[in-house]
Amino acid sequence: MPIFSHKLTQLHARLDEQIRVEMKRRMPDTLRLFRLKRLRLDVKDRLHARALRPQFS
Template identity: 50%
Template sequence: MTALSYRLLMIHSKLDAEVDYEQKRRFPDLFRLLRLKKLRLVIKDRMAHLASVRQIGMA
C-alpha cells in the first residue's frame, strides 16, 4: 500500500465516521451531510482510479 492510498483510505474512513455521527444526531444538518457524502464519493473515486492505474501499470 502506497502512502497516497493509505492517506486516501484514512480520509475516507474519517468521512465515513463523520457521516455516521451526523446521521445519528437528533437533528442532522442535511447540507453538511450532503457535503460529507459528496466528499466521501470523491475520495472513493480517487481510490478506484488509483487502483485501476496500478493494475494497468503492473500488467
C-alpha cells in the same frame, strides 16, 4: 500500499465516521451530510482510479 492511497483510505474512514455521527444527531444537518457524502464519493473515485492505474516498479 502506497502512502497516498493509505492517506485516502484513512480520509474515507474519517468521512464515514463523521457521516455516522451526523446521522445520529436528533436533527441532522442535511447540507453537512450532503457535503460529507460528496467528499467521501470523491475520495472513493480517486482510490478506484488509482487501483486501475498500472503499477510500475
